[in-house]
Amino acid sequence: MNYRFYNARILTMETTDIITGELWVQDDKILYVGEGGDVAVICQSLSLESIVWDREIDCNGNLLMPGFKNAHTHSAMTFLRSYADDLPLQDWLTKQVFPMEAKLNGEMIYHLTKLAVLEYLTSGITSIFDMYLTPETTAKACVEMGMRCVQVGAVSGQENFEQSLKTMEERYHSLNDFDPLHSYFIGFHAEYTCSKALLEQVAEMAHRYQVPVFAHISETKAEVEGCKQRYGMSPVKLFDSIGMFEYGGGGYHCVWMDAEDMDIFAKRNLSVVTNPGSNTKLASGIAPISEYLKRGINVAIGTDGPASNNCLDMFREMFLVTGLAKLREEDAAAVDALEVLKMATVNGAKAMNLPDTDVLAAGKQADIIMIDLHQPNMQPLNNIAKNLVYSGSKSNVKMTMIRGRILYENGQFAKETDVEAIYRKANEIIRDLS
Numbered sequence: 001m002n003y004r005f006y007n008a009r010i011l012t013m014e015t016t017d018i019i020t021g022e023l024w025v026q027d028d029k030i031l032y033v034g035e036g037g038d039v040a041v042i043c044q045s046l047s048l049e050s051i052v053w054d055r056e057i058d059c060n061g062n063l064l065m066p067g068f069k070n071a072h073t074h075s076a077m078t079f080l081r082s083y084a085d086d087l088p089l090q091d092w093l094t095k096q097v098f099p100m101e102a103k104l105n106g107e108m109i110y111h112l113t114k115l116a117v118l119e120y121l122t123s124g125i126t127s128i129f130d131m132y133l134t135p136e137t138t139a140k141a142c143v144e145m146g147m148r149c150v151q152v153g154a155v156s157g158q159e160n161f162e163q164s165l166k167t168m169e170e171r172y173h174s175l176n177d178f179d180p181l182h183s184y185f186i187g188f189h190a191e192y193t194c195s196k197a198l199l200e201q202v203a204e205m206a207h208r209y210q211v212p213v214f215a216h217i218s219e220t221k222a223e224v225e226g227c228k229q230r231y232g233m234s235p236v237k238l239f240d241s242i243g244m245f246e247y248g249g250g251g252y253h254c255v256w257m258d259a260e261d262m263d264i265f266a267k268r269n270l271s272v273v274t275n276p277g278s279n280t281k282l283a284s285g286i287a288p289i290s291e292y293l294k295r296g297i298n299v300a301i302g303t304d305g306p307a308s309n310n311c312l313d314m315f316r317e318m319f320l321v322t323g324l325a326k327l328r329e330e331d332a333a334a335v336d337a338l339e340v341l342k343m344a345t346v347n348g349a350k351a352m353n354l355p356d357t358d359v360l361a362a363g364k365q366a367d368i369i370m371i372d373l374h375q376p377n378m379q380p381l382n383n384i385a386k387n388l389v390y391s392g393s394k395s396n397v398k399m400t401m402i403r404g405r406i407l408y409e410n411g412q413f414a415k416e417t418d419v420e421a422i423y424r425k426a427n428e429i430i431r432d433l434s
Contacts, residue, residue: 001054001404002026003366006036008059009373009384012360013066013345016338016385023064025366026051028404033360046362062398063371063384066360067126068314069348071273072252072302074132075116075142076109079430080307089220089282097307103433106134111425113141118422119312120147121408124397126367129273129302129352131187131214131252135171143179145417146407148367150352151175152187152214155202157194165201172209181403183353185249190216191227191235196242203244210247212353214273215239217251220284224256236261245270250351252302253278254292255285262288262295271298271351274343276320277311278304289325290334300348301340315396318344318389337389370399 003025010019012033022036031051032042043050077097084096109132120128127148130138135151142149153168168186175184186209188194188202206213217235218224227235236257239245245264250271257265265272274287292299301321303312318340325335349358356365373381377391388396400408407414 002051003404004053004056005059005064005370006056007061008370009061009063010360011063011065011385013342014359014361016341018063018384023360023368024051025368025401025404028366030360030362030364030366030368032362059370060374062373064360064368065371066345066349066358067367067369067400067402068124068344069127069129069300069352069354069357070120070125070303070312070314071129071271071300071348071351072275072304073116073128073130073312074305074307075128075130075138076104076112076132077305077307078112078115078119078426079104079108079433080305081310084307085281085310089284090222092282092308100433101133104133106137108429108433109134110137110141111422111429113138114145114422115426116306116312117142117145117147118413118417118419119306121400121413122397123313123315123394124369124371124400125312125314126369126400126402127348127352127354127357129214129348131189132305135175135184139175139178139182143181146181146402146405146414148181148354148357148365148402150183150185150354152185154187154189155194155198156189157198165198165205169205172211185214185353186211187214187249190219190223191238192223196231196238199239199244200242203239203242206245206247206249207243212247212249213244214249215251217254218256218261219253219279220282221256234258234261236264240264240268250298252304253284253287255279255287257288259291262291262297265292265297266295269298271300271347273300273302273351274321275302275304275309275317276324277313277317278308280320280324281310282308286324286328288328289321290329290331293335293339298347298350299343300351301343313394314344315388315392315394318392322389337386340389341385366401366404368399368401369397372396372398 005023024032129150131152131154245268252273254272322335322340346358357367
């Protein structure tokens with residue numbers, strides 16, 4: 001379909017300046033971003049004879065911007081939302097989460113992922129970086145719902161996790177050709193759930209295909225201390241010593257990294273995906289975001305799963321990134337809000353290898369959100385970009401478009417989405433598992 005958005009404020013994220021004008025979408029791509037004007041003249045500049053609009057949308061001065069990239073999540077963990085709260089991480093994982101996950105099957109994960117996608121859309125999230133069981137059914141759910149999804153392997157020694165390197169390799173081939181909305185990275189769960197031999201095999205696979213690797217890294221102090229007891233070094237140093245990140249990648253959480261760990265991340269051009277909501281709720285600590293930025297490390301933002309957060313809300317995560325950094329550094333100027341907005345969009349696209357979704361520009365994918373500025377929390381319009389981080393909320397998301405399809409608009413999901421059926425199925429699954 002062809003869309004013309006006019007009378008819009010536009011934050012392209014090529015810069016954080018806001019322009020007033022129009023944005024055109026043709027099929028799945030952005031055709032034009034600019035001040036607008038005579039349609040015939042613009043068409044001529046685009047080497048088009050003419051264009052027929054399927055829909056013209058008056059933005060009424062509202063803001064168009066790139067969709068948020070949720071760079072770390074476990075979507076199907078919606079079934080554990082508020083199930084195992086107020087526990088330390090290791091007890092939460094080993095006594096509550098792992099036993100329940102062992103009861104899941106692919107069909108359940110398919111339906112539970114759909115529930116998560118609904119929440120992503122209401123938060124203006126247009127791409128997710130998912131790590132979970134049965135990636136095939138996660139891919140199917142996301143593609144059916146229109147959600148752009150990158151998945152990462154979860155090789156682990158835990159019984160309920162993907163154990164077979166051979167299976168991950170097969171998925172690397174099959175799921176990268178599954179659909180234009182979907183791609184797949186190799187990865188592992190964490191150092192503490194893998195033997196060194198298994199880690200070395202993952203590293204060998206990364207070398208064979210010359211691809212990046214992602215994993216949970218240095219999430220808790222106990223994790224780092226345990227690794228030092230086993231190997232005499234931190235997780236980051238261990239991974240670097242076996243060549244895990246020769247072709248890039250990165251880590252989720254990265255709360256307890258020392259200066260040498262950070263230097264390795266900078267040297268290897270690795271991405272940090274910070275998850276402040278989850279780390280706060282599980283008392284894992286506050287990531288040293290300011291130090292990462294000083295070293296030029298790419299920092300993206302994830303929600304983590306809905307069991308540990310418990311919501312999939314990028315507005316809350318953005319505020320926590322800057323708010324917790326200010327507390328940690330005892331400096332109200334630490335981690336500027338504009339830098340956080342970049343983390344949630346451009347940097348996330350970089351970490352997920354989605355360069356066509358980072359900014360609003362001609363030729364890029366039409367992954368666009370509209371922010372309602374006609375609400376009290378967005379007024380007055382002193383600094384719209386910073387206001388998104390400091391006072392924006394999911395209630396301000398007026399529209400979410402992915403690959404040229406409007407999937408959420410004015411509080412309503414696309415008409416082909418049976419929302420109540422998704423809710424019913426999720427609750428049926430919980431009853432069956434209990």
